[in-house]
Amino acid sequence: MDSPVGRRILQHPILGSLPEVPVCHIAVDGKWIPAREGEPILAALLAAGVIVVRTTGRYGAPRGLFCGIGHCSDCLVTVDGQRNVPACGTLVRNGMRVETLRSA
Amino acid sequence: MRQLVTEVLVIGAGPAGLSAARSAAGQGADVVLADSNRLSGGQLLKQTHKFFGSTRHGAGMRGMDLARKLTTESEREGVRLLLGVSAVGRFAEGVVLKDGQDRLVLAKAQRYVIAVGASERGIAFPGWTLPGVMTAGAAQTFVNLHRVSIGDHVLVVGSGNVGLLLAYHLRQAGSDVVGIAEARREITGWAVHASKIRRLGIPVFTGVAIEGARGQDRVSEVTFRSSHRRWGGTCRLNVPADAVCLAVGLSPRTQLLQQIGCELAFSAVLGGTVPVHDRCMQTTLPGWYVAGDAAGVEEATVAMEEGQLAGLSAAHGLGYGSSRSYERKKAEILVSLDELRAGPLGGDRKAAKEELCLSRSR
Numbered sequence: 001m002d003s004p005v006g007r008r009i010l011q012h013p014i015l016g017s018l019p020e021v022p023v024c025h026i027a028v029d030g031k032w033i034p035a036r037e038g039e040p041i042l043a044a045l046l047a048a049g050v051i052v053v054r055t056t057g058r059y060g061a062p063r064g065l066f067c068g069i070g071h072c073s074d075c076l077v078t079v080d081g082q083r084n085v086p087a088c089g090t091l092v093r094n095g096m097r098v099e100t101l102r103s104a
Numbered sequence: 105m106r107q108l109v110t111e112v113l114v115i116g117a118g119p120a121g122l123s124a125a126r127s128a129a130g131q132g133a134d135v136v137l138a139d140s141n142r143l144s145g146g147q148l149l150k151q152t153h154k155f156f157g158s159t160r161h162g163a164g165m166r167g168m169d170l171a172r173k174l175t176t177e178s179e180r181e182g183v184r185l186l187l188g189v190s191a192v193g194r195f196a197e198g199v200v201l202k203d204g205q206d207r208l209v210l211a212k213a214q215r216y217v218i219a220v221g222a223s224e225r226g227i228a229f230p231g232w233t234l235p236g237v238m239t240a241g242a243a244q245t246f247v248n249l250h251r252v253s254i255g256d257h258v259l260v261v262g263s264g265n266v267g268l269l270l271a272y273h274l275r276q277a278g279s280d281v282v283g284i285a286e287a288r289r290e291i292t293g294w295a296v297h298a299s300k301i302r303r304l305g306i307p308v309f310t311g312v313a314i315e316g317a318r319g320q321d322r323v324s325e326v327t328f329r330s331s332h333r334r335w336g337g338t339c340r341l342n343v344p345a346d347a348v349c350l351a352v353g354l355s356p357r358t359q360l361l362q363q364i365g366c367e368l369a370f371s372a373v374l375g376g377t378v379p380v381h382d383r384c385m386q387t388t389l390p391g392w393y394v395a396g397d398a399a400g401v402e403e404a405t406v407a408m409e410e411g412q413l414a415g416l417s418a419a420h421g422l423g424y425g426s427s428r429s430y431e432r433k434k435a436e437i438l439v440s441l442d443e444l445r446a447g448p449l450g451g452d453r454k455a456a457k458e459e460l461c462l463s464r465s466r
Contacts, residue, residue: 007252007253008251008252008253009247009251009252009253009277009278011278012152012251012276012277013276014152014166014276015152015248015251018251039250040250042246043246043250043251043252046246046252046253046254047252051235051236051321051322052235052321052322053235061233062234062235062321062322063233063235064235064236064238064322065235065238065242065246065254066237066238066239066242067224067238067239067241067242068238068239068241068242068243068245068246069141069241069242069245070140071223074233088242
């Protein structure tokens, strides 16, 4: 997949066509996905079809986008080795390595 | 710790905070406006629809354009915007702010305006933690700001203005809205928004309770139950949906207000715990003002008026502007607020706000 068109809203009656921005790439659990510069990690994940961003420690239950503005802790991921980073509030950076949190 | 000195510090750059900053700076005060988001505008940024009502309240403008307008006007008045910065709390010498790199700044001001808005409520039902179940605000943020679809077949829970508008926004963005589920017997939002939904042919199921959501790694089906007469006794309805958006109300964000130590009260009509404040928007802590949803959940139009009033009052307290012009502007805003709280849906809010002012004098 070269361009981030997965589940992007390319056309919108009010907002117009999706503005062109530089594309960068982030690795999600070792697999590279495209991302739009300036967007949060979670937007790139959703656009690439990654819906489950972590599973809970005790029951292994799936979690994904919930509040989208950093108030809840449902979308915490590991970024470049740093744990518990909110995917909804952290912007992508080319070459960033994201690991979804999985219970053992 | 780095220090920042200003006359007025406004926390929160939504419609209330922007209006407060703009009006205080317009009076000549030195104003800093801080927000944890990287963009100013708050919830206005996600509102692609046009406001309606009177010109004074931005009728005919889209929320997202209003956000830009308020920001430009604030900057023109000399407001210093600090974005990506959140307020940690009140300390002896001022308010400590934290930026994205966890660096702290001590902001020393003579007046503070807290305009931190509201947080969304949720409802718990079996399966509510499944990916695909999210708040209405999350859906609006991802669809209208980040331009990523959150689902192909979406069920909206709650028929207030937020739920109705979200259904409209989702349809605009190309999602199929399978319906709006409402626990009450009637649609709770304004007729103007409900009519849009009706014209789009989106069904609103009233008098239903969510029984559960099912799915493997993502929600795939929702069951709700009704005991409405029209349905002929209790019945269950299964709706296939790959996303469920909860638009079940908002509560004022009171963490900071609790921490600063001003008096709080409870008001169901205004969304829960609210700060006691006077007609000039001052809390029980002298020099600390509040405006917008943080002072009781209402509409963006109310937030802008309250913000303007808080900003003017803060500036007046610092000696800016003549008392005569302050009293005249204040009276004008109070009349406008009364107009906005007129009608069957606003009357309760008006009474609740008046009670908040009264509990101060007790």
